[in-house]
Amino acid sequence: MTKKLKVIISYPPLSGEGTPLLSQNRQFQRFKEPTYIYPVVPASAATLLKEAGFDVIWNDCIAQGWTYKRFLDFIKQEKPDLIAFETKTPVVKQHWRIIDDLKNLTAYGLQLKTALFGDHVTALPEESLKNSKVDFVITGGDYDFLLLNVCRSMAEGSFAGLEAGIWYREGGQIRDTGKFKLDHNLNSLPFIDRDITKWKLYAYKNGNYKRTPGTYIMSGRDCWWGKCTFCSWPTLYPQFRVRKPGNVLDEIGALINDHKVREIMDDTGTFPVGHWLKEFCKGMIDEGYNKKVYFDCNMRFGSLSKEDYKLMKKANFRLLLFGLESANQVTLDRLKKNLQVEKVIEECRQARAAGLYPHITIMFGYPWESYADAKKTIQLGSYLLKKGYAYTVQATVVIPYPGSPLFQECKANGWLNTEDWSRFDMKEPVMKISMSEKETLKLVQEIYKVGLNPEFLFNRFLSIRDLDDIKYFTRAGKKLVGHILDFKNP
Ligand code: SF4
Structure with a gap:
């Protein structure tokens, strides 16, 4: 490396009501009751950069509650060579404005380069280069590896070694290195440096944790x-890759110890x-990690x-x-x-019988569904919750994000009310649907109101086992009120 670059990985402050949840979510939502998800791939990027000898700073202004002025003052003071951040459809326009503000800081002696990554720019990379002064757009899901590659190229002063999947500017032209490849070896990644990525910011305010x-x-x-x-x-990220169970178990051991x-x-x-x-569960049990941590996952x-459910319980899922x-x-x-609706109740029952806690996600606002159809979803969700077969539920409005087949379907059928990305923030249906906006948001609220139902509360009371359960329910109660307000009609 010829020059030691200073790189900031940031989530700049965003305007709008509520705490925006960008990272690692298929959808974008704002929450009245703040919730923070630890951004694993950006944190991996910070770790890779540090290991490669770059000066790296983690700067999540959303989780730290920073104002925009404080953010700009911080950038002026730190004078980084590159600032990179993740974007999503509803906030990409805000991010363009922020990038342009940053590029205008030349009066403060900054020669700052900027980079964007995430699902929206993977679907529409050129759009951001045309609508803002951004220098690099990194596409695909391996943006930790690719950000390192960008930094190395900047340090060497040459774009000749840029990997596939990177869009950039050269000689006043927009250029790209072709379609990204998802062929990086995940087992080669260092374990994430939790300290430089301020992991404690995300360790408490998250409804998934008991x-x-x-x-x-x-x-x-x-x-x-x-x-x-x-x-x-x-x-956008069509290649599933998985680390070796032993590699994951070693990371879990390090997190515990x-x-x-x-x-x-x-x-x-x-x-x-x-x-x-099976191998993973066996490792959790053999190493004794099942006595020390709860484990949650998407399924x-x-x-x-x-038998799988029982084994997972033994491994402390x-x-x-x-x-x-x-x-x-x-x-x-x-x-x-690929799901038969009549099997859902039985599967939830099996998971509960094994001692696991199913969390269910449901959505409203499909262009082809009637109000009666949506009510059926409410009924099933409410039934699962009241009986205690589902432990928690998350209800959202369907949003067709660019890059999804549903977005293509919308384009083909003229279903979109708008292509103003800032309106894709789940505060309203952006597709033409048979229900009014008021009805849709009311449905979402309705499922959360099950949390106030006596049968639901009685079953929750019976499930209390320890002090952590009581603390969990207190947090969940606050979140529930927050969700009801999140989908309150404007
Ligand atoms: S199960 Fe479906 S919604 Fe979930 S990550 Fe896979 S493709 Fe996306």
């Missing part, structure tokens, strides 16, 4: 199913199953047997996040969920 401090890891990248049409990830972590959420799109899962209905999306078979088939 016990804190908690943190996130990723055993794999992307999703082994990869077909749901509303999800942009299978199209070095950071005293008490709960870990794995944010792989869908957690690996089959032989991989799909129809992937696990009764707790929360399993399942995407139900709708109680209507026609919708599930259209979404390519």
Whole structure:
């Protein structure tokens, strides 16, 4: 390396009501009750850069509650060579303005380069280069490896070695290095440096944790199913890769011993199953990690047997996040969920019987669903919650993000009300649907109101086992009120 660059990985402050949740989420939402998800791939990027000898600073202004002025003052003071941040559809226009503000700081002696990464710019890389002064757009899901590659190229003063998947400017022209490749070896990554990435900012305010401090890891990248049409990830990051179970277990051991972590959420799109899962569970038990941490993950209905659930319980899995999306078979088939609705209740029961806690996600506002269809989803979600078969539920409005097959379907059928990206923030349906905006938001609120139902509360009361449960329910209660307000009609 010829020059020691200073690089800031940032989440700049954003305007708008509520705490925006950008990272690692298939969707974008703002929460009244703040919730923070540890951004695993950006944290991996910071770790790789540090190991390669760059001067790297982690700067999450959202999690730290910084004002925009404080952010700009910080940048003026630090004078980085490069600032990189993740963007998503509803905030990409804000990020363009922020980039232009940063590029105008030349009066303060800054010769700052900027980079964007994330799902929106992977779908539409050129758009950001045309609408802002951004210098680099990094596409694909391996943006930790690619950001390192950009920094090395900057340090060497040559773009000749840029990897595939990078868009940049040269001689006044927009150039790109071709389609990204997802062929990096995840087992070669160093374990994330939790300290330089300020992991404690994200260790407490997160509704998934029963016990804190908690943190996130990723055993794999992307999703082994990869077909749901509303999800942009299978199209944008189409290659599922997974680390070796032993490599993941070593990271868990380090989190327990070095950071005293008490709960870990794995944010792989869908957690690996089959032989991989068995080996992983065995390792959790053999190493005794099952006595020290709860483990949570994203899962799909129809992937696990009764025996799998039992083994996962033994390995101390707790929360399993399942995407139900709708109680209507026609919708599930259209979404390519590969899920039979009549099996959902039984699967939730099996998971609960093994001692696990299913969390269900549902959505409202499909262009082909009627109000009666949406009510069926409410009924199934409410039933699962009241009976205690599902532990928690998350309800959202369907948003067709660029890059998803649903977005293409919208374009082909003229379903979009707008292509103003800032309106894709789940505060309103952006597709033409049979229900009014008021009805849609009311439906989302309705499912959260089950949390006030006596049968639900009685079953929750019966499930209390320890002090952590009481603390968890107190936090969950606050979040519930927050969610009801999140979807209050404007
Ligand atoms: S299961 Fe479907 S929604 Fe979930 S990550 Fe995979 S493709 Fe996306």
